[in-house]
Amino acid sequence: MxxxxxxxxxxxxxxxxxxxxxxxxxxxxGKTYFLATRMLxxxxxxxxxxxxxxxxxxxxxxxxxxxxxxxxxxxxxxxxxxxxxxxxxxxxxxxxxxxxxxxxxxxxxxxxxxxxxxxxxxxxxxxxVERYPTRADLYRYTRGSAEVIGLQVLPVLGTVTSRAEAAPAAAALGLAFQLTNFLRDVAEDYERGRVYLPLDELAAHGVDDELIGWCVANRRTEPRMTEALRAQIAATRAVYAQARPGIAMLSPISRPCVRTAYVLYSEILDRIEAAGHDVFSRRAHVHGFRKATVAGAALAKGIVARRLYRGSPAGAR
Structure with a gap:
């Protein structure tokens, strides 16, 4: 330090x-975030x-x-x-x-x-606020809880474009990370009295508060819940797709860090799918070996980038 x-x-x-x-x-x-920070x-x-x-x-x-x-x-x-x-x-x-x-x-x-x-x-x-009737309602919350985090970090990371051009992707990445957390932590959030998934989108698959409570109490998913989670994962992957082009807009010395966070956090969605969408009996996470593999490769790229761009400011624009 x-x-x-x-x-x-x-x-x-x-x-x-x-x-x-x-x-x-x-x-x-923030173990995943902390690991990614080591790439900076x-x-x-x-x-x-x-x-x-x-x-x-x-x-x-x-x-x-x-x-x-x-x-x-x-x-x-x-x-x-x-x-x-x-x-x-x-x-x-x-x-x-x-x-x-x-x-x-x-x-x-x-x-x-x-x-x-x-x-x-x-x-x-x-x-x-404990429930969000629509995605628009949820996104009013995530504007401050997720998108602004990406925007706060952006000047630290630096860009090769204008900050304004990179801002939408930075905000999208913060949103994607939090939507991933919401999917991973459905049970934990419910036990705190909150549901961070749009109620109308859940209802389209026959999921209501009672069914979520049943899944939490029984520590297992249910076919309607599985379909709802599958749709939420697809929506979250679409946000990751919006965020991905922003990595190339960052300063070269920052890209390995953000790419590492992007890869590891998005793979939590893969882990949820691999567990049959059961987010009620286990907490989806990326295993240590996979983290080490991704982080090791990124660290090597980060070291090379820092040598190539030694003396260049983090925030070029």
């Missing part, structure tokens, strides 16, 4: 500690850790509240996070380590406040 912070020009001791805390969160909770140039990694760390921090406020916390308590805690971030962005610093790192990152890479506002809007939705 020291070498990464040195490469990024982060010198102030408390700020270095803040970035180190974000890196720890990424390593503990050292100077890029702290910023990605900071963005992930803040997103995880805010998400945990909503999803992992202290024992005995009421919905009003959780809402108040989330507003404290929002206010602390706002003050931090105004002042350019914060006493909270997670916010201090993300504020510094936003300043270094010109990440707009509107992206953080959209993110926090979606976090607030999680406090009150």
């Amino acid at each position: 020291t070498g990464e912070l040195d490469a990024a020009g982060i010198k102030e001791p408390r700020l270095r500690e803040a970035y180190a805390r974000c890196r720890q969160l990424n390593a503990e909770h 140039a050292p100077a890029q990694r702290p910023a990605v850790h900071a963005l992930y760390g803040f997103a995880r921090f805010a998400d945990d406020v909503v999803d992992v509240p202290p024992a005995g916390a009421t919905p009003a308590d959780v809402a108040a805690s989330l507003e404290q996070v929002a206010q602390a971030l706002g003050h931090g962005l105004d002042d350019g610093r914060s006493q909270d380590p997670i916010i201090a790192a993300v504020v510094d990152c936003a300043g270094r890479f010109g990440i707009g406040r509107d992206l953080f506002d959209d993110f926090l809007t979606s976090m607030r939705m999680d406090l009150t």
